[in-house]
Amino acid sequence: MGQIEAALFDCDGLLVATEALFTVAEAEIFASRGRTFGPEHKQQVLGHPVREVGRRLAEMLGEPGVGDRLAAELLARVEELVAEPLEPLPGVLDVLEACRGRVATVVVSNSPRVLVETTLRSAGLDGRFDAVVTLEDAEHPKPAPDLYLHGARRAGATPGACIAFEDSPTGVRAARAANIRVIGVPAHAGHDIGATWQLPSLASPSARQLLADLLGLELAASAAELTA
Numbered sequence: 001m002g003q004i005e006a007a008l009f010d011c012d013g014l015l016v017a018t019e020a021l022f023t024v025a026e027a028e029i030f031a032s033r034g035r036t037f038g039p040e041h042k043q044q045v046l047g048h049p050v051r052e053v054g055r056r057l058a059e060m061l062g063e064p065g066v067g068d069r070l071a072a073e074l075l076a077r078v079e080e081l082v083a084e085p086l087e088p089l090p091g092v093l094d095v096l097e098a099c100r101g102r103v104a105t106v107v108v109s110n111s112p113r114v115l116v117e118t119t120l121r122s123a124g125l126d127g128r129f130d131a132v133v134t135l136e137d138a139e140h141p142k143p144a145p146d147l148y149l150h151g152a153r154r155a156g157a158t159p160g161a162c163i164a165f166e167d168s169p170t171g172v173r174a175a176r177a178a179n180i181r182v183i184g185v186p187a188h189a190g191h192d193i194g195a196t197w198q199l200p201s202l203a204s205p206s207a208r209q210l211l212a213d214l215l216g217l218e219l220a221a222s223a224a225e226l227t228a
Helices: 019-031 039-045 050-060 067-082 092-099 113-122 146-155 169-177 205-215
Strands: 006-009 104-108 131-133 162-166 181-184
Touching (some): 019 039, 019 050, 019 067, 039 050, 050 067, 067 113, 104 146, 146 169, 162 169, 169 181
Parallel strands (some): 006 162, 104 131, 162 181
């Protein structure tokens, strides 16, 4: 296994549980039209950029042509929700601490910069990364590889020397298309999202062991703790 030079992190649903806030806003859009937003609808929009989500919501609601308006409505509501204090997801701070001083860290998100920066600030994660790459930084969003290729460049690393952390199939496809190995932490437990490695949580013993292997760390935990 080659040396890892950079760790690239998705934001929504991976660093912070903002995907649940998107779901709240999406459900409100459906409810305003007397519809119920269910898991089958969520699967169709998970991991996609806001404009594409708007287009898909419009299709699901039988309102073609209003996708941009729904996207703007969705983004405005999520911006309100993420402005409230948030907590990083379990294990995130430990992973960032393990990476600190060893590898470059870059956020690579399909969301607009204003939303990503607000999210990181609300969760106390602003200033914890070497760079932040957002929707505006590449011509094509995930699942195209552009954002991850840009993230690798910002990290000063070749794609093959990077690892990505993702929670959605869309993000996994983007990273793998960029020739980047992926640690998957599915937004929906038990779903196979096609990652190189898949973990139940960044706080799990298996996550600690994998990160130790990738970064060449010595773990203080006992073997029993690591296999629990």
